[in-house]
Amino acid sequence: MISDVSGATERSMPADATIYVAGHRGLVGSAILRHLQGQGYRNLVTRTHAELDLTRQAAVEAFFERERPAYVFLAAARVGGILANSTQPAEFLYDNLAIQTNVLQAAWKSKVQRLLFLGSSCIYPRNAPQPLKEEYLLTGELEPSNEPYAVAKIAGLKMCEAYNRQYGTQFIAVMPTNLYGPNDNFDLETSHVIPALIRKFHEAVSKGADEVVVWGTGAPRREFLYVDDLADACGFLMNLPSGTIDRDFRQPNQPVFINVGTGKDMTIGELAETIAAISGFRGRIRFDPSKPDGTPRKILDLSRLRALDWRPKVPLTEGIRKVRDWYAGESHRFTGKETDRVS
Ligand code: GFB
Helix, strand or coil: CEECCCCCCEECCCCCCCEEEECCCCHHHHHHHHHHHHCCCCCEECCCCCCCCCCCHHHHHHHHHHHCCCEEEECCCECCCHHHHHHCHHHHHHHHHHHHHHHHHHHHHCCCCEEEEECCHHHCCCCCCCCECHHHCCCCCCCHHHHHHHHHHHHHHHHHHHHHHHHCCCEEEEEECEEECCCCCCCCCCCCHHHHHHHHHHHHHHHCCCEEEEECCCCCEECEEEHHHHHHHHHHHHCCCCCCCCCCCCCCCCCCEEEECCCCCEEHHHHHHHHHHHHCCCCEEEEECCCCCCCCEECECCHHHHHCCCCCCCCHHHHHHHHHHHHHHHHHHHCCCCCCCEC
16 A cells, blocks of 8 residues: 555555546546545546547457556446436446446456446345345345346446456445436436426526426435545545455455445435525425336445445535536526437
8 A cells, every 4th residue: 555645544546546537527427536636646547438439349448458547437327317217228228238348348458456336326126125235236126217227237236246256356336325416417308306406496596487396296215415425435445455345355245335325315305395495496396296206215224334434524405505506607508408428
């Protein structure tokens, strides 16, 4: 291990290590990039989608051969909210399987020292006991509204396990709860609930509308994590001494993944009221039960992460205010319909 820039704490990734952040323009990748820059890392490698299409195997292998990153954060993915997941099952499977297969294989071949794969809390069975422990993986049926995405992410973390066991790689994975933050997708058809509601309430206030429609019944419960907290957890986990969470990674059935969340959840109805209050909206909130609710509850068990002494810092209302302010500054960009993207 090498000391960090200030020399204050020890960490595994040296300040001059070559670190590739895949998906650096997306919600998660951009937060990881900000975090690493803030920590003094100065050899960060990024490629836009136009520069490197991660679904093309030859291009990915050539990139890894040329750049030889020592560390990789794999945050590139096809992502979206409940509607995008159910209307584009082919893209959610194909893009995610292709991206992660190509990157993990190239990372192994080019001898990457450690890789962190981003999963999702939707990998857990729909009816698993709550809070969701890592060991509940593959103990029951998945939530149908995002089964293709979940299957791809489960394949990704199983690939991490398989490569670790067979080839001795150090691939770890995090399963974050629902995320929100700047640089999110604010398209009303394809986004997740927080950006959608920030946009809906912002537009209602600017236009003087007296009603905002919220999908579903308002009863499902979700846990929300500010993306900078996730980025902090990712940096923290990548810097753990080898063996801390991957001690048993060569043994069958030992999870290489770890949940990241806040341990607190709320109903979608409560979330809508919170965002309405922050936005200064005083009209009516109408629920539209013709839209899907998705999984009834999804709260993560954080025992493994807490045992490592990591905690999130940004309270929900503070995080929502930050995103609302960011969106207000950028809202001119979101007036039309955004196209879906792999970020
Ligand atoms: O965030 P969301 O799209 O994804 O929806 P999931 C969460 C809840 O918010 C659902 C409700 O019950 C939605 O019906 N909701 C209310 C809305 N109004 C809106 C709205 O205007 N837009 C959206 N999008 N939702 C995703 C998975 O599930 O969670 C992904 O589809 C991924 O694969 C992600 O795992 C973390 O929490 O239901």
